[in-house]
Amino acid sequence: MTSLLKLTSTMLVVSAMAMTLVAVSPSARANSLYHDLGEREGIEILMEDLLLYVAEDKRINHHFVDIDILRLHEKLSEQICELAGGPCVYTGDDMVTSHTGMDLTNTDFNALVEALQKAMDDRNISVGAQNRLLALLAPMHGDIVGR
Template sequence: MRSLLLVVVLTLTACAQQPAKDDSLYRDLGEQAGITRIVEGMLLNIAGDARIVRHFENIDIERLRDKLVEQICVEAGGPCTYTGDSMEESHKGQNLTPSDFNALVENLQDAMTTQGVAIPAQNRLLARLAPMRAQVIDR
């Protein structure tokens, strides 16, 4: 009986010491609905951006939207699971340049601004997405 009690106490202690997941950025982005609006706004911005729109021709835009929403949700600390391909795989053969990447980021920032996302929250998201740059350019 003592060993069972010890196991229960240790289990409860371990659970209590787990840090809570920080979902503050997810909330700052407007949760699932806000992230969806941001992604849709970004894609609309890209559709009018002559610098990079050619990279989105012949792409299933609905699937891309869904995977981007998942990815941003995960990066923002939300309760989502990313089910898409790796960044390397999804950008293979596209020969994207730093200018292409920067244009996409500008479109994302414009979409966040349109949705009323505060600059500090925008910067937090961009900082979390920045490591993907190396996984996207020249693949």
């Protein structure tokens, strides 16, 4: 009996958690993400910080030695700005094209995520905004890793 009660109470908690999943819709919040990231200027600083963390990270900095870092910074800033719902247009190559031949690993991808997380921490970007940006970037994993 108490077992049944316990199961019921756990199921109630779980279903309450599941209902909030349905209730909160992620749509129409992209523009507020652009705002939360500090708009165009904030995103440019964020991408600069990101690249500085990348340069320090022995796991991935070798991938960045022979590239035009200023162009990369510009394209990254455009891309994040557009993704976040800002008034920008990404003018770079698609993710598959730009990463083909690099043979990137999961470790590489995660190292970049960690560099971004540290950069966002430094800019005092809220946990919620950080998560929303990461959720927009995570689907690119398949286009970037193992190409």
